[in-house]
Structure formats: C-alpha cells, structure tokens
C-alpha cells in the first residue's frame with residue numbers, strides 16, 4: 001500500500017504528463033498538493049473518492065478563434081479561452097485576461113487557483129478563468145471594442161448569470177467589460193446584469209468592486225500584522241505594478257498611514273522616497289494609459305529605474321501586485337536582508353516556489369494570493385447579489401462587507417494552519433480551507 005506522500009507524488013506526475021508543457025499550471029497544482037498530506041490523513045474519504053484527481057481536471061475548456069479588424073482595415077486573429085474549472089460551490093466565476101503571454105496553461109493555472117480562492121471567500125461561486133492573447137496596449141478604443149465584440153460573439157453561448165460569470169483581470173477593466181456587456185446584451189436580447197462583474201456602477205456595477213482587490217489585500221496584511229501584535233501605520237511599503245490592484249493597494253495603504261515608496265510597470269520602477277503621489281499615478285495609468293516612467297516629469301525628486309528590480313528597494317511590507325512569478329528566490333533573499341516583515345500577494349502566484357520557501361523559512365508573514373487577493377472576487381459576488389435583487393448598496397456598506405470577509409478569510413487560514421500543525425503558515429491554511437469546502441460539496445453530489 002502506497003503512503004499518502006507517494007500517492008500525492010503519483011497524482012502530480014500524472015498531471016504533469018497529461019498537461020504537457022503547462023508549467024504555470026503544474027506550479028499551481030504542486031503548491032496545493034504539497035500541503036494536502038495532513039488532510040488526506042484525517043479524511044481518507046477524499047482519497048477514496050479521487051477528489052484531488054477530479055479537482056485538478058477542469059470541468060470544461062473552451063478555445064475559440066477571435067477574428068477582428070484593426071484601424072487600418074487589416075484582419076487580425078487572436079485566440080480566446082474560457083476554462084470552467086469547478087462548479088461545485090456555484091456558477092463558474094473568474095476573470096478574463098487580455099495579454100500577449102496568455103496560453104491555455106496560463107488560464108488553467110488561474111482557474112485552478114480561482115477555485116480555491118472562491119471557496120475561501122465563503123461566497124457561493126465556482127472557479128473559472130478566461131482570456132485571450134490579445135494585447136490592448138497601444139490599441140485604439142475602436143480596436144478594443146471590435147475585439148471585445150468578436151470575443152463575446154463566441155463566448156456568449158457558454159456564459160450566463162447562473163452558469164458562468166466572467167470579470168476583469170490583467171488588460172480587462174471597466175472599458176473592456178462595457179464593450180463585452182454591450183455585445184452580450186445585443187446578441188441575447190437580455191439585460192442580464194449578473195452575467196459579468198466589474199461593470200461601471202452607472203449601469204449595474206457595484207461600488208467598491210474597482211477598489212476591492214487592492215483594498216482587500218491591505219486588509220489581509222493588516223490582519224497578518226495584528227496577529228503578530230504589529231500594525232500598518234508608519235510602515236515603508238513597495239507595491240509592484242501600477243494597474244487596478246496596485247493602485248488601490250497603494251490608496252488603502254496611504255489611507256491607513258503607511259508610506260509607499262515604489263511601484264512599477266513592465267518597463268521599469270518608480271522610486272519616490274517622499275511617498276508616491278497617487279493622483280499622478282491614476283492620471284497616468286487610468287486616464288492617459290501611459291507608461292509609469294512619465295511620473296518623473298511631474299515629480300522630479302523621484303527616480304525611474306528602467307528594467308529595475310522593485311524588490312531591491314528596502315521596505316518593511318512588500319505587495320507584489322503585477323503578475324505571476326515576478327518575485328523569485330534572489331529577490332526574496334534581498335527582501336529578507338533589507339528587513340521586510342510581510343509579503344502580501346495582490347497578484348496571482350507572484351512569488352516563485354523557491355521564493356516562498358525563503359520567506360517562510362525566514363519567518364516572514366506571507367499572505368498567498370488565493371487568500372490575500374480574494375477581496376476582488378468576493379466583491380464580485382456582492383455585485384451579483386445586488387444585480388439579483390435589483391439593489392444598489394452604498395460604498396460604506398459594501399466596504400464594510402469586504403473588510404469582514406477579509407478578516408474571516410484571514411482567521412480561517414490562521415486557525416486551520418494551527419489545527420493542521422503548521423501555525424502561521426497561511427499557504428497551508430488557505431489550501432486546506434479551500435480544498436475541504438470544494439471537496440465536501442463534490443462528495444455530496446456523487447460522481448459527476
């Protein structure tokens with residue numbers, strides 16, 4: 001009879017062979033599987049029912065052609081994806097990513113993570129992800145609109161408010177969600193607000209959804225510090241990225257009295273020891289859609305580091321909020337050396353496995369994305385609630401709900417890690433809570 005660890009190893013090898021070349025997906029699966037030994041020990045029914053094997057296989061994967069015409073009249077062709085990973089706890093829910101690096105394996109890693117994150121949020125939603133290798137950067141509004149219309153012309157038949165509810169992610173913000181919703185409404189002849197989240201509050205969106213992922217990550221960091229009898233106020237922070245998650249993480253950090261000294265985009269890093277001016281960043285990124293380097297034109301005391309490593313900037317709190325695998329082992333060593341005390345993931349899987357090992361061994365408070373950035377999807381579920389009841393909540397009420405959700409997620413992870421013998425290990429706590437919620441529902445439904 002094989003030991004639990006041998007069985008987990010066999011399952012993982014099988015997944016690697018059957019999902020050839022999808023390295024990010026392998027990485028995401030490995031991070032979860034590695035923490036499940038103690039759960040299988042306590043609950044042999046999960047192994048008997050082959051829950052891990054089932055949970056790692058998406059329920060459905062859709063790949064489609066997205067043809068569109070650019071402003072010069074040239075035909076362009078992109079590839080669209082939607083992976084419904086798991087619907088045990090509710091309709092599929094997860095964002096759409098538009099970025100040239102998107103491949104099936106990218107979407108599968110994100111959909112896999114999303115399944116556990118959504119379960120952890122405590123909301124009745126399954127896990128999914130989608131997107132395209134389309135790059136909205138440098139495209140005109142008309143080109144983005146034509147692409148979104150073509151993308152939705154295929155996607156619409158696979159989604160619906162009680163089937164699958166997409167939202168934004170990298171490269172998909174309120175503008176793209178608007179074009180996508182417009183085309184869905186036009187094709188289906190239905191004003192089905194609940195089919196997409198991240199909508200503009202002027203036509204069915206929820207207040208706080210735009211801010212939710214960044215704010216939520218900061219609330220999670222606040223709880224991790226509180227558990228160590230520490231606080232955010234006065235701490236020096238760096239936040240990678242300068243997109244939706246990064247901007248609102250910076251905003252909440254500043255509101256709570258922290259000093260954010262650096263942010264970035266894929267070209268370089270801005271360092272402003274006086275504290276970043278968020279109005280300027282919003283103007284550059286949300287209105288002008290320019291590169292972050294232009295920050296220095298407004299604030300000459302700041303420095304721009306072309307292709308710089310943001311993790312080399314000394315800080316007490318680090319918030320990776322850009323993309324996967326952006327913080328590797330050597331950056332983690334640098335953070336520890338510079339006195340960093342907490343790393344909170346606003347992005348999905350931004351720290352490499354080797355980086356995580358360094359942080360955990362150094363005793364740093366490390367909040368994994370599936371827990372720390374769950375505020376975004378949780379607020380999407382609040383948007384679905386408001387759409388279903390044709391209601392609109394105030395900013396204050398919605399933010400209070402977000403705050404409570406983040407505290408509950410933190411406490412569940414913290415307590416579960418201790419219960420399973422790894423106190424302070426939020427990776428362990430998050431994976432076990434998320435896995436058990438999905439697994440119990442799957443067992444209840446029989447073999448489907």
Ligand code: NDP
Nearest residue numbers: 169170171213241242243244245265266322323347348376
């Ligand atoms: P945005 O597109 O708004 O911003 C992404 C930011 O990250 C930009 O500053 C971008 O720079 C930078 N970036 C993207 N790709 C790379 C790369 N390969 N190397 C370096 N920098 C890069 O996306 P979001 O803020 O929405 O998403 C950021 C992360 O948060 C992603 O991991 C996403 O999955 C995760 N997330 C987002 C949620 C949400 O609600 N939006 C919810 C939960 C997680 P540039 O402009 O130069 O490309």
